[in-house]
Amino acid sequence: xxxxxxxxxxxxxxxxxxxxxxxxxxxxxxxxxxxxxxxxxxxxxxxxxxxxxxxxxxxxxxxxxxxxxxxxxxxxxxxxxxxxxxxxxxxxxxxxxxxxxxxxxxxxxxxxxxxxxxxxxxxxxxxxxxxxxxxxxxxxxxxxxxxxxxxxxxxxxxxxxxxxxxxxxxxxxxxxxxxxxxxxxxxxxxxxxxxxxxxxxxxxxxxxxxxxxxxxxxxxxxxxxxxxxxxxxxxxxxxxxxxxxxxxxxxxxxxxxxxxxxxxxxxxxxxxxxxxxxxxxxxxxxxxxxxxxxxxxxxxxxxxxxxxxxxxxxxxxxxxxxxxxxxxxxxxxxxxxxxxxxxxxxxxxxxxxxxxxxxxxxxxxxxxxxxxxxxxxxxxxxxxxxxxxxxxxxxxxxxxxxxxxxxxxxxxxxxxxxxxxxxxxxxxxxxxxxxxxxxxxxxxxxxxxxxxxxxxxxxxxxxxxxxxxxxxxxxxxxxxxxxxxxxxxxxxxxxxxxxxxxxxxxxxxxxxxxxxxxxxxxxxxxxxxxxxxxxxxxxxxxxxxxxxxxxxxxxxxxxxxxxxxxxxxxxxxxxxxxxxxxxxxxxxxxxxxxxxxxxxxxxxxxxxxxxxxxxxxxxxxxxxxxxxxxxxxxxxxxxxxxxxxxxxxxxxxxxxxxxxxxxxxxxxxxxxxxxxxxxxxxxxx
Numbered sequence: 001x002x003x004x005x006x007x008x009x010x011x012x013x014x015x016x017x018x019x020x021x022x023x024x025x026x027x028x029x030x031x032x033x034x035x036x037x038x039x040x041x042x043x044x045x046x047x048x049x050x051x052x053x054x055x056x057x058x059x060x061x062x063x064x065x066x067x068x069x070x071x072x073x074x075x076x077x078x079x080x081x082x083x084x085x086x087x088x089x090x091x092x093x094x095x096x097x098x099x100x101x102x103x104x105x106x107x108x109x110x111x112x113x114x115x116x117x118x119x120x121x122x123x124x125x126x127x128x129x130x131x132x133x134x135x136x137x138x139x140x141x142x143x144x145x146x147x148x149x150x151x152x153x154x155x156x157x158x159x160x161x162x163x164x165x166x167x168x169x170x171x172x173x174x175x176x177x178x179x180x181x182x183x184x185x186x187x188x189x190x191x192x193x194x195x196x197x198x199x200x201x202x203x204x205x206x207x208x209x210x211x212x213x214x215x216x217x218x219x220x221x222x223x224x225x226x227x228x229x230x231x232x233x234x235x236x237x238x239x240x241x242x243x244x245x246x247x248x249x250x251x252x253x254x255x256x257x258x259x260x261x262x263x264x265x266x267x268x269x270x271x272x273x274x275x276x277x278x279x280x281x282x283x284x285x286x287x288x289x290x291x292x293x294x295x296x297x298x299x300x301x302x303x304x305x306x307x308x309x310x311x312x313x314x315x316x317x318x319x320x321x322x323x324x325x326x327x328x329x330x331x332x333x334x335x336x337x338x339x340x341x342x343x344x345x346x347x348x349x350x351x352x353x354x355x356x357x358x359x360x361x362x363x364x365x366x367x368x369x370x371x372x373x374x375x376x377x378x379x380x381x382x383x384x385x386x387x388x389x390x391x392x393x394x395x396x397x398x399x400x401x402x403x404x405x406x407x408x409x410x411x412x413x414x415x416x417x418x419x420x421x422x423x424x425x426x427x428x429x430x431x432x433x434x435x436x437x438x439x440x441x442x443x444x445x446x447x448x449x450x451x452x453x454x455x456x457x458x459x460x461x462x463x464x465x466x467x468x469x470x471x472x473x474x475x476x477x478x479x480x481x482x483x484x485x486x487x488x489x490x491x492x493x494x495x496x497x498x499x500x501x502x503x504x505x506x507x508x509x510x511x512x513x514x515x516x517x518x519x520x521x522x523x524x525x526x527x528x529x530x531x532x533x534x535x536x537x538x539x540x541x542x543x544x545x546x547x548x549x550x551x552x553x554x555x556x557x558x559x560x561x562x563x564x565x566x567x568x569x570x571x572x573x574x575x576x577x578x579x580x581x582x583x584x585x586x587x588x589x590x591x592x593x594x595x596x597x598x599x600x601x602x603x604x605x606x607x608x609x610x611x612x613x614x615x616x617x618x619x620x621x622x623x624x625x626x627x628x629x630x631x632x633x634x635x636x637x638x639x640x641x642x643x644x645x646x647x648x649x650x651x652x653x654x655x656x657x658x659x660x661x662x663x664x665x666x667x668x669x670x671x672x673x674x675x676x677x678x679x680x681x682x683x684x685x
Contacts, residue, residue, distance in 0.1 A: 257290045
């Protein structure tokens with residue numbers, strides 16, 4: 001887990017897990033250049049009212065089969081592929097430079113990439129880059145020594161037991177405080193340790209075998225590895241039992257628990273927090289948000305009751321696990337097998353250069369991003385986005401005024417919050433200074449550690465200082481967007497402002513159905529079941545009266561039930577509670593973007609039909625085509641368990657079924673598979 005994820009834990013992104021892509025197929029086929037909708041991406045033999053996802057995307061799905069090295073492949077991944085190729089051009093040009101200044105972005109990018117591409121050296125080194133750290137852990141004799149090493153591991157991107165990081169105080173958003181969060185699990189979520197079903201049981205068996213094989217690769221005997229794997233699994237299982245579920249963690253009131261160091265020591269007395277904070281160089285300990293107090297108390301008891309050897313096995317595993325993908329191919333292959341093949345169903349690993357483009361981009365985000373926007377981001381895209389956001393704000397403001405379930409007093413506060421939403425587009429005004437990060441062309445593992453140390457130290461240094469309003473939670477070369485409730489801001493990185501999300505040559509219906517809905521989605525996050533709990537200043541503060549809050553819950557329960565009943569892979573269903581925030585944002589984004597489109601037509605006149613499609617049809621197809629995707633069954637099962645976002649087909653089919661104009665645009669009638677009676681449709685904002 002990277003430190004950027006800690007900074008913006010409260011941020012609500014458009015899509016989760018949208019990493020760099022890796023396919024070699026022709027981008028021209030995957031994403032047609034030019035304006036508007038490519039009719040060949042549709043399958044009009046499917047009835048729109050039965051499966052609008054396939055109606056809008058069936059042609060594309062047939063033309064673009066799932067590439068072997070993907071777990072999910074769709075519009076985000078295709079644009080990510082284009083983005084990766086652009087970053088590859090930047091990195092490869094820089095990597096060939098001979099004379100560069102030490103500490104410059106060019107020197108850091110060049111040497112980081114070249115070190116990671118030197119597979120001959122990486123194979124020769126084997127486990128040697130992490131051996132000193134492994135030996136240090138092996139030689140520890142006391143738990144206090146282990147605590148000091150835990151802090152050391154945090155600086156290089158390894159987080160056993162729990163995580164400490166800085167974040168805005170939920171009830172005083174002008175202040176940055178220390179936060180402590182549950183963690184320390186090798187499987188993706190606590191439910192993998194606690195559920196009793198065939199799939200989860202098989203994953204646990206595979207995980208223990210994976211632990212065993214990794215310890216053997218680290219030069220332990222088979223007998224030793226079996227014992228160590230069993231001990232680690234037992235320890236992690238106890239941590240998991242004490243952990244909050246994903247659904248429980250969605251309640252910001254439940255994860256706001258202010259302690260100081262003295263209270264922490266009194267209530268969680270056996271773990272030496274004073275030594276830990278000293279090792280992290282954290283001196284501001286008067287205000288610490290313990291996000292999961294019960295977990296920390298259980299961790300405390302477990303840490304005290306567990307023998308030092310088992311704890312050392314657990315720490316050794318954490319080092320191996322967090323560094324496996326940076327070592328020689330035996331470690332890389334074993335880690336890929338479990339985390340990609342077993343968990344996600346991917347059998348083919350991406351080529352080395354693609355992994356290193358992603359790693360360079362991930363570790364040196366700002367240096368790469370600055371060059372990226374200079375080369376690829378046109379200024380007019382930012383101007384168009386500002387205008388679009390202004391129209392979406394007007395539409396949401398009018399919608400709030402017309403709500404029949406909210407009191408005038410709460411409406412006034414909602415309008416104040418809407419008016420206070422800040423907008424960031426493209427790239428930051430202030431870039432992070434990486435010049436102090438030591439990068440060389442020979443030590444790939446150490447380079448990643450140096451980048452992690454820079455990011456983590458920078459994060460901890462914010463504790464007790466004023467909030468940096470200029471900071472971004474995503475790099476500009478990221479294909480995504482987010483809303484931050486503490487900052488009350490929406491952020492659209494440069495990379496998403498391209499077709500199919502934003503097309504300067506397309507008509508308004510296409511752009512409002514795509515980037516317009518994205519804008520509305522992020523804006524609505526300020527008023528979803530979590531975002532609504534924060535006021536205009538980003539503070540966790542109840543600004544609703546009880547009747548309005550009850551009305552809101554009644555409205556949102558309709559979405560919960562709709563998505564709970566959405567069937568996936570015949571026997572599985574979306575979790576309507578877990579995905580509620582994203583489903584509210586989709587619902588609001590669609591309604592608000594459509595209202596803004598009508599405002600645009602009132603000002604400029606409505607466009608005539610294009611390619612035989614009305615503006616309403618183009619708006620809806622444009623939206624549906626954002627979520628086109630192939631997804632492997634194992635990945636889908638994993639995301640249904642771990643992801644707060646609904647799958648792409650649900651975001652389309654369940655999303656449009658609540659829109660009155662979808663029924664008229666595509667002649668959807670009672671008896672069609674996705675028909676919902678008017679009185680049962682959801683409209684919240």
